[in-house]
Amino acid sequence: MPTLNEIQEAHNRIKSFIHTTPVLTNSSLNDLANAELYFKCENFQKAGSFKIRGASNTVLQLSKEELKRGVATASSGNHGAALSMAVTNLGGITKVVMPNNTPDIKIRNVKRNGGQIIWCEPNQASRDQTLTKVLDDTGSVLVHPYNDERIICGQGTAALELMEKNPDLDIIITPVSGGGLLGGTLCYAKEKNKNIQIYGAEPMEADDAYRSLLSGKIQSNETTNTICDGLRAQIGTITFPIIREKVNGIIPISEEDIISTMQMIWERMKIIVEPSCSIVLAAVLNNKKIFSGKKVGLILSGGNVDLDRLPW
Amino acid sequence: MPTLNEIQEAHNRIKSFIHTTPVLTNSSLNDLANAELYFKCENFQKAGSFKIRGASNTVLQLSKEELKRGVATASSGNHGAALSMAVTNLGGITKVVMPNNTPDIKIRNVKRNGGQIIWCEPNQASRDQTLTKVLDDTGSVLVHPYNDERIICGQGTAALELMEKNPDLDIIITPVSGGGLLGGTLCYAKEKNKNIQIYGAEPMEADDAYRSLLSGKIQSNETTNTICDGLRAQIGTITFPIIREKVNGIIPISEEDIISTMQMIWERMKIIVEPSCSIVLAAVLNNKKIFSGKKVGLILSGGNVDLDRLPW
Numbered sequence: 305m306p307t308l309n310e311i312q313e314a315h316n317r318i319k320s321f322i323h324t325t326p327v328l329t330n331s332s333l334n335d336l337a338n339a340e341l342y343f344k345c346e347n348f349q350k351a352g353s354f355k356i357r358g359a360s361n362t363v364l365q366l367s368k369e370e371l372k373r374g375v376a377t378a379s380s381g382n383h384g385a386a387l388s389m390a391v392t393n394l395g396g397i398t399k400v401v402m403p404n405n406t407p408d409i410k411i412r413n414v415k416r417n418g419g420q421i422i423w424c425e426p427n428q429a430s431r432d433q434t435l436t437k438v439l440d441d442t443g444s445v446l447v448h449p450y451n452d453e454r455i456i457c458g459q460g461t462a463a464l465e466l467m468e469k470n471p472d473l474d475i476i477i478t479p480v481s482g483g484g485l486l487g488g489t490l491c492y493a494k495e496k497n498k499n500i501q502i503y504g505a506e507p508m509e510a511d512d513a514y515r516s517l518l519s520g521k522i523q524s525n526e527t528t529n530t531i532c533d534g535l536r537a538q539i540g541t542i543t544f545p546i547i548r549e550k551v552n553g554i555i556p557i558s559e560e561d562i563i564s565t566m567q568m569i570w571e572r573m574k575i576i577v578e579p580s581c582s583i584v585l586a587a588v589l590n591n592k593k594i595f596s597g598k599k600v601g602l603i604l605s606g607g608n609v610d611l612d613r614l615p616w
Numbered sequence: 617m618p619t620l621n622e623i624q625e626a627h628n629r630i631k632s633f634i635h636t637t638p639v640l641t642n643s644s645l646n647d648l649a650n651a652e653l654y655f656k657c658e659n660f661q662k663a664g665s666f667k668i669r670g671a672s673n674t675v676l677q678l679s680k681e682e683l684k685r686g687v688a689t690a691s692s693g694n695h696g697a698a699l700s701m702a703v704t705n706l707g708g709i710t711k712v713v714m715p716n717n718t719p720d721i722k723i724r725n726v727k728r729n730g731g732q733i734i735w736c737e738p739n740q741a742s743r744d745q746t747l748t749k750v751l752d753d754t755g756s757v758l759v760h761p762y763n764d765e766r767i768i769c770g771q772g773t774a775a776l777e778l779m780e781k782n783p784d785l786d787i788i789i790t791p792v793s794g795g796g797l798l799g800g801t802l803c804y805a806k807e808k809n810k811n812i813q814i815y816g817a818e819p820m821e822a823d824d825a826y827r828s829l830l831s832g833k834i835q836s837n838e839t840t841n842t843i844c845d846g847l848r849a850q851i852g853t854i855t856f857p858i859i860r861e862k863v864n865g866i867i868p869i870s871e872e873d874i875i876s877t878m879q880m881i882w883e884r885m886k887i888i889v890e891p892s893c894s895i896v897l898a899a900v901l902n903n904k905k906i907f908s909g910k911k912v913g914l915i916l917s918g919g920n921v922d923l924d925r926l927p928w
Contacts, residue, residue, distance in 0.1 A: 326638075347886045409883065567923055571721065574659045574888040574919035607886035611879055616924060 305546055306457045308495040311488065314457040315464050318360040321390070325349050325462075327469050327601075330573050337588050340599045342473065344466040347577050347607025351417060353534075354462050354605050355386035355449070358484055361458030362447050363390040371396040376444035378402075378424070378435045380533050381410025382606050383449035388419030399444055401435045403427075407533060407610035426528075428538060450484030451540030460488025466601045467496055475594070476601040477584045480504035480513045480554060481535040483543025485605060490550040501552045503594070505587035507532050507562060513539045513547065514554040531559055531615050534580035534606060553594075555587040562586055563615045569604075579615065581605040617858055618769045620807040623800065626769040627776050630672040633702070637661050637774075639781050639913075642885050649900050652911045654785065656778040659889050659919025663729060665846075666774050666917050667698035667761070670796055673770030674759050675702040683708040688756035690714075690736070690747045692845050693722025694918050695761035700731030711756055713747045715739075719845060719922040738840075740850060762796030763852030772800025778913045779808055786910040789896045791917050792816035792825045792866060793847040795855025801915070802862040813864040815906070817899035819844050819874065825851045825859065826866040843871055843927050846892035846918060865906075867899040874898055875927045881916075891927065893917040 328343045346354035363375070374397040377387055384400035391398045398419040402411070403426035414421055424434035439446055448455065462485070463476060476493055480486040486504045493500050506513050507530035515523040522544050528536035539547070547554075566582035569575065581604040588595045588602065640655045658666035675687070686709040689699055696712035703710045710731040714723070715738035726733055736746035751758055760767065774797070775788060788805055792798040798816045805812050818825050819842035827835040834856050840848035851859070859866075878894035881887065893916040900907045900914065 352886070570888055570923055574664070576882055576886040576888060611882055611926070612928060614923070614926065 306453055306460060306488065306491040308492055311457050311460040311464055311492045314361040315461040317364050318357060318458060318461065321360045321393070322356055323349055324465055327466060328573060328575070332572050333585070338592065338596045339588065341588065342466065342470050342599065342601045343573070344462055344601060344603045345575065346462055347575060347581065347604050351382070351386045351389045352413060352606055352608040353382040353386065354459060354485060354603070355383045356389060357461050358455035358458030359383065359386040359390040359447065362452065362454040363387070363394060365454060366445065370445045374399065374442060374444045375447045376401070376435065376438050376442065377447050377449060378431045379449050380536060381406050381413065382534055382608060384419055385410065385413035385417050387447055388414055388417035392418035399438050399442065401431060401438060403431065407613065409608050409610045410533070413608055449537065450482030451542045453542065455484050456488045456491065456543065456546070458488070459485045460492040462603055463489040463492045466603070467493060470599070470601060472599060473500060473601045474598040475501045475503065476603070477503040477505060477587055478603040479535055479580055479583050479605050480506045482537040483513065483539050483547055485603065486551065487543040487546040489603070490546055494550050502550065503552055503587065504547070504554045505557055505583045506554060507535055507583065508556040508558050510536050511556045514556045516544060517548060517551070517554050520548070531562060532578070532580040532583060534578060535583070555591060557583050557586045557590070561590060565589065567616055576607045576609055577604050578606045578609050618765055618772060618800065618803040620804055623769050623772040623776055623804045626673045627773040629676050630669060630770060630773065633672045633705070634668055635661055636777055639778060640885060640887070644884050645897070650904065650908045651900065653900065654778065654782050654911065654913045655885070656774055656913060656915045657887065658774055659887060659893065659916050663694070663698045663701045664725060664918055664920040665694040665698065666771060666797060666915070667695045668701060669773050670767035670770030671695065671698040671702040671759065674764065674766040675699070675706060677766060678757065682757045686711065686754060686756045687759045688713070688747065688750050688754065689759050689761060690743045691761050692848060693718050693725065694846055694920060696731055697722065697725040697729050699759055700726055700729035704730035711750050711754065713743060713750060715743065719925065721920050721922045722845070725920055761849065762794030763854045765854065767796050768800045768803065768855065768858070770800065771797045772804040774915055775801040775804045778915070779805060782911070782913060784911060785812060785913045787813045787815065787907065788913040788915070789815040789817060789899055790915040791847055791892055791895050792818045792859070794849040795825065795851050795859055797915065797917060798863065799855040799858040802858055806862050814862065815864055815899065816859070816866045817869055817895045818866060819847055819895065820868040820870050822848050823868045826868045828856060829860060829863070829866050832860070843874060844890070844892040844895060846890060847895070867903060869895050869898045869902070873902060877901065879928055888919045888921055889916050890918045890921050
């Protein structure tokens, strides 16, 4: 399980390759939540999401020989773009297996950063099968989007920056999909401050983390029929034990609440966020008993939204 | 004509009532423009636009007796909301004459800040007539949206903050409608640095400032058929002489370029801006001869966009 020291080392390794994103506040949203909200804006991050943190941390630890072979991954988009950016910067080649229903902006984002796309069907079986074939055919090195301690350490650096800037947070909430961001946040924050509470938020329509926590065993997503294209992955074998041991709770959110909160952030904060991260504000507004009166850090994970296909 | 000192005094007067908005940069837009672009983000300003600067500066100079009578204005929305906020904070009442085709978000923004709306037809004659009736009937004090030196001084404080943060700008560009923002920017910037160039950008579909400059006399808008609901006003009798004497040029922009540049800012900078301010980036990208290789300050004037009626 990643330690605070390892996440600090990851931050030292990657910090010249990433943006230190701002932490924004908004008085009208504070009033609405009856809480002090601190938004860590990874939507302003390089390649448009926090994923560059884990990707950089991993790629910077590859050997020259591994880089020469090239890297491959399966990704709904943000990890693929981030990995492509990190690898292209070091002169390597990235192959990204992507579902054929990925939003255009995420496709463009992978291509713009030098990644090569290999299409699969939008289900886990096709994704796994296609990736295996790519790895077998090309000898590329796998960089998994979340089930890898190097990735988890990298993603934990967002919480590190947030807590350095706001050391007295009572709670942090992140979205949860495969569990890299939530896992890294838990490993850093709970070791830094044993009193801090950490929550994850996920769509009701892809609630594997919530049900896994309830049952104590990894559960599959029964549907992934959610607008949150970044939150359809399956919780990982490395991330789940971290979450199970450390998290204070996983909060499932309806599609309706995800969309209305996304619109609220756009309208009041004047920033572009994905539905995959507006979910954290929905969780705060729906659970006053947990969050009211508290200093809450919310990780806004990304801003890659297809402007031609808005959900309202 | 407002002086640098008067604008400095205005800033001292209003600074505790407004946000010091951030100045953002974006490397991909720099590459596209072949210039260093510094975006002054008044879309993050209180009430969603720079208008709170001029409104606060004016209202803070009213007497108790004037405040008691209440204030009135005619506004397509941003000035109305800003004035309502400034007056409500001091315990007064604001009446805002608004065209009946104003976007919903700007209507809500006036109401949320305590303003009372009086509807008019969307043309200058109806606007003037309705406002005159309100002033006659109620004895309210007129706070004009731009044709007032107190307003011009207030709007000039955005350039003051921008130049304090980035003292070596070669050029500043602002949108132009009634001329308050451009006029205030000219009065401050040209006195602060005699070598700086200042441009205005306006829609081809409401190009009164451009034609007025050409002819040397105030010209009316022949159409106001532009998506820029904030840029449909008529250049003022106080603002025009300032612009005529000091501006380096007014750049007219097509609706197509306004919309595509707005989408570009949303997608690459992950911030919400009105079409009325994406126009300044369109002017930079369309005029490489003026802007290439330069350090350019762009005032992004507001972020009050109706998310249900996006132009793409």
